[in-house]
Amino acid sequence: DGGITQSPKYLFRKEGQNVTLSCEQNLNHDAMYWYRQDPGQGLRLIYYSQIVNDFQKGDIAEGYSVSREKKESFPLTVTSAQKNPTAFYLCASSTLGLAVLTDTQYFGPGTRLTVL
């Protein structure tokens, strides 16, 4: 079955630690995205990547970093510089990316990060 997987489902971090969230897709999509969701709010874009070895900052990139070494994988690292990292993180992918109006994003199941 094609889809997007994220791991772990729940993640706990101590203050000052970096953590990496995994996102893998087997949909053969070129574009991948990371969003953050806080209670009562919509999704906010952290980073996106349209092709391998290239990625761009979204609206709230500070304190986060990404890599895109393989088409299938787009891991997100939450660094100690992120002041309020407790949130729900969603990874998405799409066929054509941000150059196309009609491109539909498909999402993974999410990772809930809690800072202790």
Added chain:
Amino acid sequence: AQKITQTQPGMFVQEKEAVTLDCTYDTSDPSYGLFWYKQPSSGEMIFLIYQGSYDQQNATEGRYSLNFQKARKSANLVISASQLGDSAMYFCAMRVSRGGGFKTIFGAGTRLFVKA
């Protein structure tokens, strides 16, 4: 400013009845796309339906239809014959131009409760 507004934080509907979830948007772009996503308690965002700004007919996908009123800048989601499994958060999103490409803006969501 480009913005999506969902004014109903929560909605109740009786099973088997129809329900309308409101969404208004603000953009000066002549071309834009409108999406609806469902987020069950598991967290995954599920794509439901898409409407392009130049589409002449309202989009429909099974029990979902999008009531697109361009002059009013509204894109309400209509769910017919509600089922208990429709209980979830519903997000309206708009795709607009940004910096040579496009970006997707999400509303804050509406929580739908389906009563047996």
